[in-house]
Amino acid sequence: MSTSKVMSTEILEIQPQELKFTFEVKKQSSCSIRLGNNSDQYVAFKVKTTSPKKYCVRPNIGIIKPKMTCDFTVTMQAQRAAPPDMQCKDKFLIQSTVVPFGSTEEDITSDMFAKDSGKYIVEKKLRVILTVPPPSPILLPINGVLKQDPSCEASMQKDIVRSGVENIPPPQRVDEDVKGIETAEEMDELRAVDFVDSRPVYNVEELKVVKNDVELNLAKDFEDLKLKLNLTDSTLREPRM
Structure with missing residues (x-):
C-alpha cells in the first residue's frame, strides 16, 4: 500500500460524503459535515468551493486534535430559481495536512495547503445534492x-x-371590529322585544269610558246625518215655479 493511500485513509474521516440541501426557492438551506482525525497527529483542514458567493462555510479552516472530531456547517444562500432537473454542479474540496503538535487556528496559513509547499496534502471532493422538501x-x-x-x-x-x-388550537379571539355583534342569547332577547305590542294598555274602567264616548259620538254623527237627509228631501219636494 502506498504512503499516500495510508495517509489519506488515516488523516481524516469525512461524514457524510456529500452535501445534501433541502432546496426551496428564496429560502436558505444548511447541512453539516463531520471531520474525524484518525491519526495521532494534529491535522489542519481547509474547505473550498467552486461557488464561494453562493455558500457560507463556518468554520472554513480549523485544527483537529488526535482522535477528535470537528463539524463545519455549509449554508446555501436563498436562490431565485431551482436549477434544471434539480441538478447542481457545485463542488466542495476539503484539504487536510499534518501540522506540528500544539498548533492552533492562528497558525494556519494558505501556504500550508499549497501543493508546491512540499507538505503532503490530502484532498477530498464532495458533490452537492438537492432534495425537495417533504x-x-x-x-x-x-x-x-x-x-x-x-x-x-x-x-x-x-x-x-x-x-x-396534543397541539390544542388557541382560543379564538374576537376582532375589534366585530365586538359589537350580539351573541345568540342576546339576539333572542332582542327578538322577544320586537314582538311586544307597542299600543297603550287600558284598564277595564278606562275602556268603559272610551266605549261610551265612542257610542255618543256615533249617535251624534247619525243624528246629524238624518237631519241633512231630511233637509235635502224637503228641498226636493218644494214645487218649482
Whole structure:
C-alpha cells in the first residue's frame, strides 16, 4: 500500500460524503459535515468551493486534535430559481495536512495547503445534492370546506399518541371590529322585544269610558246625518215655479 493511500485513509474521516440541501426557492438551506482525525497527529483542514458567493462555510479552516472530531456547517444562500432537473454542479474540496503538535487556528496559513509547499496534502471532493422538501398535508374539499386528507390526519393522530402531547388550537379571539355583534342569547332577547305590542294598555274602567264616548259620538254623527237627509228631501219636494 502506498504512503499516500495510508495517509489519506488515516488523516481524516469525512461524514457524510456529500452535501445534501433541502432546496426551496428564496429560502436558505444548511447541512453539516463531520471531520474525524484518525491519526495521532494534529491535522489542519481547509474547505473550498467552486461557488464561494453562493455558500457560507463556518468554520472554513480549523485544527483537529488526535482522535477528535470537528463539524463545519455549509449554508446555501436563498436562490431565485431551482436549477434544471434539480441538478447542481457545485463542488466542495476539503484539504487536510499534518501540522506540528500544539498548533492552533492562528497558525494556519494558505501556504500550508499549497501543493508546491512540499507538505503532503490530502484532498477530498464532495458533490452537492438537492432534495425537495417533504409534502405538506393534503387538503381535500369537503362540502366546500378544505379538510385534511384522512391518511395524513391518521398519521398525525399516531404522532400524538406516541408523543403524548396534543397541539390544542388557541382560543379564538374576537376582532375589534366585530365586538359589537350580539351573541345568540342576546339576539333572542332582542327578538322577544320586537314582538311586544307597542299600543297603550287600558284598564277595564278606562275602556268603559272610551266605549261610551265612542257610542255618543256615533249617535251624534247619525243624528246629524238624518237631519241633512231630511233637509235635502224637503228641498226636493218644494214645487218649482
